[in-house]
Amino acid sequence: MKNISKEDYLSVIYKNRNESGEINPALIAGKLQVSNAAVTDMLKKLSKDGHILYKKYKGVKLTSSGEEYAQNMVRRHRIWEVFLHQIVKLPWDKVHEEAHRLEHSASDELIDRLEEMCDFPEYDPHGDPIPSKAGKVPKLKKHIPLSDLKEGEKGKVVRVNDFDDKFLNYISELGIKLNEMIFLKERRAFDDSMLIMISKQPWNISRKLAENVFVEVMKK
Amino acid sequence: MKNISKEDYLSVIYKNRNESGEINPALIAGKLQVSNAAVTDMLKKLSKDGHILYKKYKGVKLTSSGEEYAQNMVRRHRIWEVFLHQIVKLPWDKVHEEAHRLEHSASDELIDRLEEMCDFPEYDPHGDPIPSKAGKVPKLKKHIPLSDLKEGEKGKVVRVNDFDDKFLNYISELGIKLNEMIFLKERRAFDDSMLIMISKQPWNISRKLAENVFVEVMKK
DNA sequence: CATATAATTTAAGTATGCTTAATTTGTAAC
DNA sequence: GTTACAAATTAAGCATACTTAAATTATATG
Numbered sequence: 001m002k003n004i005s006k007e008d009y010l011s012v013i014y015k016n017r018n019e020s021g022e023i024n025p026a027l028i029a030g031k032l033q034v035s036n037a038a039v040t041d042m043l044k045k046l047s048k049d050g051h052i053l054y055k056k057y058k059g060v061k062l063t064s065s066g067e068e069y070a071q072n073m074v075r076r077h078r079i080w081e082v083f084l085h086q087i088v089k090l091p092w093d094k095v096h097e098e099a100h101r102l103e104h105s106a107s108d109e110l111i112d113r114l115e116e117m118c119d120f121p122e123y124d125p126h127g128d129p130i131p132s133k134a135g136k137v138p139k140l141k142k143h144i145p146l147s148d149l150k151e152g153e154k155g156k157v158v159r160v161n162d163f164d165d166k167f168l169n170y171i172s173e174l175g176i177k178l179n180e181m182i183f184l185k186e187r188r189a190f191d192d193s194m195l196i197m198i199s200k201q202p203w204n205i206s207r208k209l210a211e212n213v214f215v216e217v218m219k220k
Numbered sequence: 221m222k223n224i225s226k227e228d229y230l231s232v233i234y235k236n237r238n239e240s241g242e243i244n245p246a247l248i249a250g251k252l253q254v255s256n257a258a259v260t261d262m263l264k265k266l267s268k269d270g271h272i273l274y275k276k277y278k279g280v281k282l283t284s285s286g287e288e289y290a291q292n293m294v295r296r297h298r299i300w301e302v303f304l305h306q307i308v309k310l311p312w313d314k315v316h317e318e319a320h321r322l323e324h325s326a327s328d329e330l331i332d333r334l335e336e337m338c339d340f341p342e343y344d345p346h347g348d349p350i351p352s353k354a355g356k357v358p359k360l361k362k363h364i365p366l367s368d369l370k371e372g373e374k375g376k377v378v379r380v381n382d383f384d385d386k387f388l389n390y391i392s393e394l395g396i397k398l399n400e401m402i403f404l405k406e407r408r409a410f411d412d413s414m415l416i417m418i419s420k421q422p423w424n425i426s427r428k429l430a431e432n433v434f435v436e437v438m439k440k
Numbered sequence: 441c442a443t444a445t446a447a448t449t450t451a452a453g454t455a456t457g458c459t460t461a462a463t464t465t466g467t468a469a470c
Numbered sequence: 471g472t473t474a475c476a477a478a479t480t481a482a483g484c485a486t487a488c489t490t491a492a493a494t495t496a497t498a499t500g
Contacts, residue, residue, distance in 0.1 A: 005457065026477060038458055040479055045456090057465055057478060087307075088333060098330055105321040113308060225487065246447065258488055260449055265486090277448060277495055 004104045007073050008032060009042050010051060013062060014070035022059035068135065075131040076111050077103040078124035083114040085125045092125050092177060093168035126168075127159030127178055127214070144217065146196075147210035149184045155215025156181055167212060174203050176213060224324045227293050228252060229262050230271060233282060234290035242279040251383075288355070295351040296331050297323040298344035303334040305345045312345050312397060313388035346388075347379030347398055347434070364437065366416075367430035369404045375435025376401055387432060394423050402435060 012031045017023040025039040032039075047054040051066030062070060080099035084090045090098065106114075112133065115121070122138040123129055129138040143158045157180045162168060175198045176182070183197040192207035232251045237243040245259040252259075267274040271286030282290060300319035304310045310318065326334075332353065335341070342358040343349055349358040363378045377400045382388060395418045396402070403417040412427035 002456095024477080025479095034457090035459065036478060037460080037480080041457070084330075088330070088337065090330070090333070098327060101325040101327070102322060105325045107318060107321070110304075110308070110310070110318055113310070117308065222486095244447080245449090254487090255489065256448065257450080257490080261487070 005042065006046065006049075006051075007069075007104055009039075009046060010062070010066055010070035011073045011077070013052070013060065014067070014074055017062070021061050025060065028060075071131045071135060071137070073103060075133075076106065078128060078130040079111055079115050079118070079121075080106070081124040081126070082118045082121045082130070086118050086121075087114075091172070093165070093172040095125055096162045096168065097165055123178075125178065126162045127157070128162070141216050143214045145211050146182065146184075146213040146215050147194075147207055149182075149210075149215060149217065151184055151187055154181055154183045154218045156218055157213060158216050159214040161212040163212065167209070171209065171213065174205070175199060175201065181218070182213075182215060225262065226266065226269075226271075227289075227324055229259075229266060230282070230286055230290035231293045231297070233272070233280065234287070234294055237282070241281050245280065248280075291351045291355060291357070293323060295353075296326065298348060298350040299331055299335050299338070299341075300326070301344040301346070302338045302341045302350070306338050306341075307334075311392070313385070313392040315345055316382045316388065317385050345398065346382045347377070348382070361436050363434045365431050366402065366404075366433040366435050367414075367427055369402075369430075369435060369437065371404055371407055374401060374403045374438045376438055377433060378436050379434040381432040383432065387429070391429065391433065394425070395419060395421065396433060401438070402433075 009028065009032065012028050013023050016027055016031060025036055025043065029036045029039045043052065043054050043060060046052045046066065050063055051069060053061045053063055077099050080102050081095045084095040084098055085092060115133075120132075121130055123140075127140070129140060131137045141158055144155075146155060149155050157176060157178055160168070160171065160176070160178075180198060184194060185197055185202070186195040188194065193204055194207075194210060195202060195204050197203075229248065229252065232248050233243050236247055236251060245256055245263065249256045249259045263272065263274050263280060266272045266286065270283055271289060273281045273283055297319050300322050301315045304315040304318055305312060335353075340352075341350055343360075347360070349360060351357045361378055364375075366375060369375050377396060377398055380388070380391065380396070380398075400418060404414060405417055405422070406415040408414065413424055414427075414430060415422060415424050417423075
C-alpha cells in the first residue's frame with residue numbers, strides 16, 4: 001500500500017501521452033485532480049526512480065522501466081474490470097471505479113488468476129485493450145469517434161472512454177454498449193448535436209458525448 | 221484509500237482485546253509491527269475520532285462507534301477470505317495476506333455482492349465467524365486449544381489462528397485444516413511437544429503450534 | 441513503603457504527498 | 471524582438487504516520 005500515488009501518475013501518463021509519447025504536467029494534474037505543483041513534485045520523484053525522462057519546462061516521457069510499470073498497472077486495472085463484470089456481474093458502468101480501488105492492492109499472482117478465470121480477455125468492458133503478462137497489447141480494429149460518423153452511416157461500438165462515471169452511467173441508459181449498432185440519422189449544425197438510432201430507439205445526443213464513443217464504420 | 225492505518229488499528233483492537241474489552245498498547249504494536257510510540261500517536265487520533273475510550277497509562281476500549289467500524293472491517297476481511305478461497309480457489313493458507321490488502325479498497329456494495337456469491341458464509345476459511353451486515357456475529361461451538369487436549373483424546377479442528385502466514389503454510393503441509401480430526405497420542409513433558417495423528421499420519425508438533433489450533437473435543 | 445523495571449508517553453525528526461502563493465520560463469502575438 | 475500570458479516550478483506550510491531517544495508512570499518486589 002505504498003505506491004498508490006506513483007502508480008496513478010504512471011497510469012495517467014501511459015494512457016494520456018500523445019503520439020510522440022509526451023504529456024504536459026497540466027493534463028496529468030487535471031486527470032488526477034491535483035495541483036500543478038503536486039505534479040512537479042511527483043515528476044521529480046518518478047524521474048529519480050528512473051520511471052520517466054524529465055527536464056524542467058520540457059516534456060515528460062516514460063522510460064522503458066516506467067512504461068513497463070505503467071503498462072502493468074493498466075493491465076491490473078482492466079483485468080479487474082473484466083473480472084468484476086464477467087464473474088461478479090457488476091454492471092458495465094460501475095466497474096471502473098471499483099477496479100480503480102482494487103488495482104493497487106492485489107498481488108500479481110491474484111491478477112494472473114483472475115485473468116485465467118476470465119479466459120484471458122483481450123479487451124476490458126469499455127473496449128480498451130488489456131496488455132498481456134508478457135507485455136503485448138492487443139490491437140483495436142480501425143475506429144473513429146461517433147462524432148465523425150456521416151449522416152446515413154452505421155457504426156458498431158468498439159470502445160468508449162471511461163473518463164467519468166456519470167458519462168458511463170448515462171450512455172448505459174441510452175443502451176450504448178460494446179458491439180451495439182448505432183445509426184446516424186441526422187446532424188443538427190446549429191448546436192452540433194445529432195440524432196441517432198439504437199435498436200430502433202431514437203436519441204438526441206451532444207457532440208461531447210459523441211466524441212467519447214468510438215465506432216467501427218459498417219458497410220450498409 | 222485514506223484510513224488504512226486507522227482501520228488496521230481498529231481491527232487489531234477488536235480481535236485482540238481481552239474478556240473485559242481492553243487491550244495494551246504494546247500488544248497492538250506487536251501485531252502491527254510498529255513502535256509503541258506510533259501506537260500512542262494513533263490512540264490519540266482514534267480517541268479524538270470517538271472510536272475508542274483512552275486515558276493515558278490506562279486501558280484502551282472501543283466505543284460503540286469504534287466497535288461498529290472495527291466489526292465491519294473484520295467482516296470485509298473475512299468475506300474476502302471466503303471469496304478468494306471458495307470462488308477464486310486460492311489455497312487456504314494464501315487468502316489471509318491477499319484479503320488483508322483488498323479489505324481496505326472494496327466498496328460496501330461489492331462486499332455485499334461477494335457475500336451473496338459465497339452464499340452468506342458464517343465462518344471464514346480459518347473458522348473465524350463473519351459478522352453479518354446487521355452486525356450479528358455467529359457463535360462458535362465450544363472449543364479448546366489443541367495444546368489442552370488430553371492424551372488419547374480426539375478433536376475436530378474448528379478454528380486456527382491466522383496470525384502468521386508461515387504458520388498457516390506449515391500446518392497446511394501437516395494436513396491440518398478445518399473439520400480435520402486430530403488424535404493426541406503422546407505428550408513429551410521435557411520439551412512440551414506432542415505427538416499427534418492426522419489421517420493415520422504421525423507428526424510431532426511444538427506447544428507453540430498446538431496453542432494456535434483449536435479443536436472441538438470428540439467423544440471416543 | 442521505597443525502588444526497580446517494564447510499559448507508556450513525549451519530544452524531536454523523517455518521508456510522503458498534498459496545498460496556496462510567488463516566481464520563473466517558454467511561446468505566441470504584436 | 472518585445473511583451474504578455476499561460477504553464478511550470480519553487481517556496482513555505484500542513485497532515486499523516488512513522489522513527490529513535492528521553493522522560494514519565496504504574497506496579498510488583500523486596
